[in-house]
Amino acid sequence: MRARRRGGAIAALAIALGGCATSASEPRAEEPAIASVWRARCGACHAPVQPGERSVTALRAAAKRHDKRVHLAAAEWDALIAWLGK
Numbered sequence: 001m002r003a004r005r006r007g008g009a010i011a012a013l014a015i016a017l018g019g020c021a022t023s024a025s026e027p028r029a030e031e032p033a034i035a036s037v038w039r040a041r042c043g044a045c046h047a048p049v050q051p052g053e054r055s056v057t058a059l060r061a062a063a064k065r066h067d068k069r070v071h072l073a074a075a076e077w078d079a080l081i082a083w084l085g086k
């Protein structure tokens, strides 16, 4: 009886810890890889532009003005704009 109960508690703990490890090591499901670049780079000078806040056209124009401010590869800008644009 006692042993059984302890076993159950350990199993529950293992499940809880497993769940934690998964959510901490993986990016949120709805976010693409480029989101980590956005987090790291786009909030340095102003509040980061949120996904869906600006049109793709507005983002492309802003990206051009950011050429000297933020050094990202063209492919990174493409992925970023595709994700952020509405």
Ligand code: HEC
Residues within 6 Å of the ligand: 038, 041, 042, 043, 044, 045, 046, 049, 054, 058, 059, 062, 065, 066, 069, 070, 072, 080
């Ligand atoms: C080195 C500073 C700096 C960093 C880093 C920076 N920005 Fe900016 N951003 C500015 C400045 C200054 C402006 C205002 C002038 C302008 O619009 O070009 C601006 C304006 C913008 C605008 C236009 C805002 C509007 O109201 O339409 C967008 C969109 C934008 N930034 C996106 C980004 C994104 C995406 C990133 C990350 C890749 C980023 N910024 C990182 C300095 C920065």
